[in-house]
Amino acid sequence: MTRIAPIARDNANEKSQALLDGVQAKLGMTPNLMSTFAHSSAALDAYLKFSDALSNGDLNGKTREKIALAVGQANDCQYCLSAHSAIGKMVGLSPEEILDARMAGASDTKTDAILKLSAQIVETRGKVSDADVAAARTAGVTDAEITEVVANTALNLLTNYFNHVAETEVDFPAAEPLSVGETCSAGCAQ
Numbered sequence: 527m528t529r530i531a532p533i534a535r536d537n538a539n540e541k542s543q544a545l546l547d548g549v550q551a552k553l554g555m556t557p558n559l560m561s562t563f564a565h566s567s568a569a570l571d572a573y574l575k576f577s578d579a580l581s582n583g584d585l586n587g588k589t590r591e592k593i594a595l596a597v598g599q600a601n602d603c604q605y606c607l608s609a610h611s612a613i614g615k616m617v618g619l620s621p622e623e624i625l626d627a628r629m630a631g632a633s634d635t636k637t638d639a640i641l642k643l644s645a646q647i648v649e650t651r652g653k654v655s656d657a658d659v660a661a662a663r664t665a666g667v668t669d670a671e672i673t674e675v676v677a678n679t680a681l682n683l684l685t686n687y688f689n690h691v692a693e694t695e696v697d698f699p700a701a702e703p704l705s706v707g708e709t710c711s712a713g714c715a716q
Contacts, residue, residue: 530692532561541567545574558697559605559685576681583674587617589637590678592627596641597682599628599704600648605689606682607701621702628704639665640675647679 535546535556542564549560563570580590591614598606607628614624623632630645632638639662646658662672688694 528562528693528695530562530565530694532558532695533564535561535564538564539567542570545570549574557609558694559609559689562692562694563688573681573684576677576684580674580678580681583677584668584670585640585674585678588614588619588623589640591617591619592623592632592637592641593644593675593678594682595624595627596630596644597648597679598686600630600645601683601686601690603686603689604701605694605696605698606686608696608698611701612698625702625704628701636666639667640671643667643672643675644679647676648683652676 533542535543538546545567546556546560546564550556560570563573581587585593591610594606594610595614597603598610611624614627615621619627626632627641630641632641643654643658643662646654659672662675667675
């Protein structure tokens with residue numbers, strides 16, 4: 527049961543209505559997360575602007591979705607795991623890539639380092655070690671990309687925490703549960 531119910535578009539204030547109309551036009555649907563954020567047009571606007579700004583950065587859509595999956599798994603956010611599993615498929619991630627990302631792993635060294643750094647940011651509340659940053663750099667992650675890893679992690683922390691507080695009803699196909707002892711597919715860098 528939700529703690530904060532999605533607000534119907536017609537019951538939202540004018541600014542939230544306009545933002546929700548933009549979401550509907552872009553996605554062809556209005557996810558419950560957006561309708562729930564719409565209680566505060568400032569929060570919805572901030573989320574949409576932050577997300578849009580990061581979509582124009584150095585990290586491509588597949589990598590951003592993998593970060594969202596790694597962060598969602600680390601925070602046990604079923605809404606985000608379900609949403610980003612669906613969006614991940616839409617941007618071309620295979621089921622194996624989706625599961626690997628949830629475990630902060632990838633078959634290529636650079637993406638693997640990005641996901642491991644993102645997971646470390648969550649685990650350490652941002653107090654990563656010199657070794658964590660050095661490992662990312664050794665894998666070819668630039669300082670601009672490290673900066674965007676932090677920003678994408680923060681964006682996903684926002685949605686994870688909001689979904690935990692609101693208990694947002696999942697309106698995407700449910701994410702596959704991870705099996706006990708499941709490991710990253712054979713190609714993941716370790």
